Amino acid sequence: MTLALGCIADDYTGASDLANMLTRCGLRTVQTIGVPDDALALPDVDAVVVSLKSRSIEASQAVARSREADKWLRARGATHVLFKICSTFDSTDAGNIGPVMDALRADSGDAIVLVTPAFPGTGRTVYQGNLFVGSVPLNESPLKDHPLNPMHDSNLERVLARQSKSKVGLVDLATVAKGAEAIRAKLIDFAKQGIGAAIIDAVFDPELEIIGQVALDHRLSVGASGMGLGLARGLIASGRVSAASASADQKAIGGPVACLAGSCSQATLAQIAHAEKSMPVLRLDPEKIVAGSSEVRRALDWSREYLGKGPVLIASSSTPDQVSALQARHGRDAAGHAIEQAMAAISEGLVAAGVRRLVIAGGETSGAVVDRLGIPAFLVGPEIAVGVPVLRCVGWSEGDAVTALKSGNFGGPDFFNDAIRLMP
Ligand SMILES: Nc1ncnc2c1ncn2[C@@H]1O[C@H](COP(=O)(O)OP(=O)(O)OP(=O)(O)O)[C@@H](O)[C@H]1O
Numbered sequence: 265m266t267l268a269l270g271c272i273a274d275d276y277t278g279a280s281d282l283a284n285m286l287t288r289c290g291l292r293t294v295q296t297i298g299v300p301d302d303a304l305a306l307p308d309v310d311a312v313v314v315s316l317k318s319r320s321i322e323a324s325q326a327v328a329r330s331r332e333a334d335k336w337l338r339a340r341g342a343t344h345v346l347f348k349i350c351s352t353f354d355s356t357d358a359g360n361i362g363p364v365m366d367a368l369r370a371d372s373g374d375a376i377v378l379v380t381p382a383f384p385g386t387g388r389t390v391y392q393g394n395l396f397v398g399s400v401p402l403n404e405s406p407l408k409d410h411p412l413n414p415m416h417d418s419n420l421e422r423v424l425a426r427q428s429k430s431k432v433g434l435v436d437l438a439t440v441a442k443g444a445e446a447i448r449a450k451l452i453d454f455a456k457q458g459i460g461a462a463i464i465d466a467v468f469d470p471e472l473e474i475i476g477q478v479a480l481d482h483r484l485s486v487g488a489s490g491m492g493l494g495l496a497r498g499l500i501a502s503g504r505v506s507a508a509s510a511s512a513d514q515k516a517i518g519g520p521v522a523c524l525a526g527s528c529s530q531a532t533l534a535q536i537a538h539a540e541k542s543m544p545v546l547r548l549d550p551e552k553i554v555a556g557s558s559e560v561r562r563a564l565d566w567s568r569e570y571l572g573k574g575p576v577l578i579a580s581s582s583t584p585d586q587v588s589a590l591q592a593r594h595g596r597d598a599a600g601h602a603i604e605q606a607m608a609a610i611s612e613g614l615v616a617a618g619v620r621r622l623v624i625a626g627g628e629t630s631g632a633v634v635d636r637l638g639i640p641a642f643l644v645g646p647e648i649a650v651g652v653p654v655l656r657c658v659g660w661s662e663g664d665a666v667t668a669l670k671s672g673n674f675g676g677p678d679f680f681n682d683a684i685r686l687m688p
């Protein structure tokens with residue numbers, strides 16, 4: 265297998281979002297969980313997205329894991345690697361976008377790297393270096409209340425400069441509009457000034473196609489699925505990859521189906537409220553989970569009663585005020601970790617009860633669940649919503665199964681039913 269594109273994603277839902285985009289653009293793509301074991305038989309593909317759970321861990325660990333993934337991808341022929349970050353630039357002043365970018369750039373030997381979280385398909389656009397989420401700047405969007413990385417600054421030049429050793433510059437929309445050569449000239453100029461990272465504006469997909477073309481001159485880029493679109497279309501336009509038709513086969517799985525929500529995003533809260541109209545929903549008590557009491561057992565006893573009758577949803581999610589209050593009492597990381605581990609334990613119990621169709625909301629939550637279940641890789645199936653495909657498990661000890669890993673902010677109001685409909 266010689267890869268045309270290697271990708272390292274900093275969380276699992278982000279990885280499936282990117283794998284979905286690459287597949288839809290015509291690249292045969294597999295998503296692996298961590299750096300794959302040599303024993304794992306992977307299909308012949310154009311792109312591998314290595315999913316890490318490195319968004320919210322200590323920066324030095326994120327760097328080490330990303331470098332290991334990069335080495336694995338390069339050893340399989342990837343001359344270009346995309347470091348996939350969140351389209352809302354989820355990070356803190358301690359990292360991890362900056363430190364990982366710096367390390368991968370040093371390893372690549374590139375003088376400069378292009379960076380953009382723009383993903384117009386989900387309303388993420390970058391103008392004058394400022395990230396917009398729909399019609400509002402990042403710092404006015406629901407991301408200001410994110411449980412792990414509240415985003416209080418929309419200016420990505422500033423945000424990235426605070427967490428990176430590289431000097432950061434901006435390639436503005438006026439330059440992008442002039443085309444690939446203008447961007448190339450700007451990057452040469454930046455590199456002469458010692459600028460090592462360039463935030464690049466993008467508002468619509470055609471700009472990302474130009475950006476993708478230029479990014480392919482280099483060995484590394486940093487971005488979200490919009491950058492993935494640009495790179496994929498660039499690879500196909502240049503003839504380096506011939507476009508394949510999308511999607512893994514859709515053999516029905518059947519049996520019980522369950523949904524787990526650990527995301528506290530506005531979108532997920534609304535989706536849970538919507539699901540309550542059509543399926544039994546169990547709301548976990550986060551305080552009891554952190555105190556270590558028997559919420560896992562309660563959830564599994566509850567689900568046993570309903571699983572045979574139709575889909576169920578188990579949610580830990582609370583409103584921003586309730587999240588802040590819990591974090592104030594127990595600490596952000598301790599609270600998040602305890603709830604993620606409870607969700608992982610619940611997923612294990614659900615699988616033991618025969619569930620092979622599982623919908624999970626939230627990146628960290630998905631990471632904890634997929635790790636606990638030991639699923640090594642996925643092939644991309646049909647698209648449920650922009651950025652969220654059905655995923656078919658590859659090489660899993662429990663056999664055939666499908667899942668969907670939903671980024672907190674993605675999906676329409678009836679997301680859970682939308683997912684279940686595509687998971688026969
Ligand atoms: N009621 C709660 N109170 C405090 N923290 C919670 C609660 N429920 C879940 N959490 C934690 O909040 C975090 C949510 O992060 P997660 O990545 O799963 O969702 P998200 O950030 O909305 O999704 P994404 O990363 O895909 O955008 C997890 O660490 C989870 O354990």
Ligand SMILES: O=C(O)[C@@H](O)C(=O)CO
Pocket residue numbers: 275277278279281282349350351352383488489627651671672
């Ligand atoms: O880019 C996005 O917004 C998503 O793929 C994601 O990473 C959310 O966690």
